[in-house]
Amino acid sequence: MNPVIDKINKEQERTDLPEVCIGDTIKVNLRIVEGDKERIQLFQGTVIARDGSSVNESITVRRVSYGIGIERVLPLHSPKIDSIEVVNRGDVRRAKLYYLRDRVGKSARIKTKIGK
Amino acid sequence: MKGLLGKKVGMTHLYAESGEQIPVTVVEAGPCTVIKAISKAEDGTGYNALQLGFGSRKKKNVSKPVLGQFKGTELAENPPATIREIRLADAPEQEKGDVLTAEIFEKDEYVDVVGWTKGRGFQGVVKRWNFGGGRASHGGDWTRKPGSIGMCEFPGKVYKGRKMPGHMGNVRRTVQNLQIVQVRGEDNLLLIKGAIPGPNGRDVIIRKAIKK
Numbered sequence: 601m602n603p604v605i606d607k608i609n610k611e612q613e614r615t616d617l618p619e620v621c622i623g624d625t626i627k628v629n630l631r632i633v634e635g636d637k638e639r640i641q642l643f644q645g646t647v648i649a650r651d652g653s654s655v656n657e658s659i660t661v662r663r664v665s666y667g668i669g670i671e672r673v674l675p676l677h678s679p680k681i682d683s684i685e686v687v688n689r690g691d692v693r694r695a696k697l698y699y700l701r702d703r704v705g706k707s708a709r710i711k712t713k714i715g716k
Numbered sequence: 717m718k719g720l721l722g723k724k725v726g727m728t729h730l731y732a733e734s735g736e737q738i739p740v741t742v743v744e745a746g747p748c749t750v751i752k753a754i755s756k757a758e759d760g761t762g763y764n765a766l767q768l769g770f771g772s773r774k775k776k777n778v779s780k781p782v783l784g785q786f787k788g789t790e791l792a793e794n795p796p797a798t799i800r801e802i803r804l805a806d807a808p809e810q811e812k813g814d815v816l817t818a819e820i821f822e823k824d825e826y827v828d829v830v831g832w833t834k835g836r837g838f839q840g841v842v843k844r845w846n847f848g849g850g851r852a853s854h855g856g857d858w859t860r861k862p863g864s865i866g867m868c869e870f871p872g873k874v875y876k877g878r879k880m881p882g883h884m885g886n887v888r889r890t891v892q893n894l895q896i897v898q899v900r901g902e903d904n905l906l907l908i909k910g911a912i913p914g915p916n917g918r919d920v921i922i923r924k925a926i927k928k
Contacts, residue, residue: 602916604905605726605742612731631735655728680735 601654609655614677620659622647622697623690623710628661628674629682640682643672646690646710648697662700664708669701689713718820719802719923720745721770722906724831726916730897730907740897740907743829745818745922746770747904749791751799755807764804768816769796770919789813798919819901826925827906828892831913835886845879889913893925 620626628643645663648671652658657676662669674681690710700708722745729737752767769791775783778795786792789812810816821827841847841862850858862881866874891912898907912920 602726604744604903605728608730608742608907609728633734655731675737677731678735678737679731679733 606654612655612677614681617676617681617684618686620647620650620676620684620686621689622650622695623692623713624686625688625690625710626661627685627687629684630674631680631682644687645670645672646697646700648700650695662697664704717803717805717924717926719766719768719921720816720818720820721748721768721798721800722746722920722922723771724912724914724916724918724920725905727911738897738909739911740909741912743906743908743912743920743922744904745821745906746816748816749789749796750808750810750812750814750816751785751789751791751796752812753808753810754801757807764807765801766804766808766810767799767801769799771797773797800921802921802923817901818899818904818906821896821899821906821922821924823896823899825896826893826928827896827908828890828923828925829894829908829912830888830890830921830923832918833885833887833889833913834915836884838882839884840881841879844881844884847879893928 624647625644626647630641630643632639632641643661643663645661647659648662649660650657651660655677658673659676660671660673662671664670689712691713692710697710722743725742725744727739727741729739732738748768748770750766751769754761754763754765754767756762756764769786773795775793775795782799783792783795786795836843840860842849842860847862849860850856850863852859862879865878865880891910894912895909896906897909899905900907906922908922914920
């Protein structure tokens with residue numbers, strides 16, 4: 601990567617968010633603008649993928665709501681993310697948890713990481 | 717009218733406060749030294765312009781006639797890699813030896829960017845002119861070929877301008893009305909919204925937009 605562009609990207613990276621790992625269950629507070637009002641919307645789910653690097657980094661958060669799977673791809677450094685809270689650290693062996701899409705109920709659970 | 721010489725650095729994106737991603741091209745613009753200020757009224761040249769120099773080259777690699785143009789400026793010891801003329805509407809205010817920086821442009825101003833597109837070498841009609849080509853199966857025997865290029869005994873020739881294979885890219889192109897998102901004076905950088913022609917590292921000319 602070009603050092604000049606690296607510098608521009610670095611300035612935009614957010615440092616106030618906690619470290620998010622694959623398999624973690626997280627709560628994301630999203631800023632939603634409705635008309636001229638702004639409110640915070642909560643989205644809780646499992647991190648099943650991380651993509652990109654630096655300012656281009658994004659995470660895919662999956663949750664099952666009323667039996668329907670919902671996945672949101674969130675740019676990690678976007679100002680639209682108000683805050684992130686890690687609810688549970690997951691113990692997984694894969695970098696992408698796409699297999700969760702084919703599973704429901706008990707088999708879609710992720711072990712909790714012990715000792716961290 | 718005002719302009720600068722520069723170099724395309726690459727692309728990235730910025731976040732607006734609303735969370736919107738703004739695609740930007742980073743351009744290293746200036747510092748450019750004025751080599752000659754051409755004034756219609758004084759020189760009788762018929763036009764107003766500034767000859768600008770950008771970048772640096774070893775002195776031994778510059779011919780003496782060119783080097784002579786830099787007499788009386790700092791460029792005599794540190795000759796520029798690129799020399800180009802920027803046309804102006806009015807007589808230039810700058811004098812020989814003056815330095816222009818990226819700060820001659822302001823945020824939200826509109827510019828035209830001139831660049832030289834990526835060279836793609838000798839290309840066929842499918843890539844060069846977006847021809848469809850023929851079928852891959854059912855006995856198709858002309859997958860990426862142009863097919864017929866004309867008629868029969870009448871007109872008995874191939875019309876001029878027929879789209880054929882040939883050299884593609886590496887031509888001068890201007891992109892108009894691009895917005896400046898950020899000016900970084902200390903690094904001589906301009907962040908311009910959208911894409912500009914050419915590979916990273918190639919020279920570009922940034923001018924005030926003529927249509928805005």
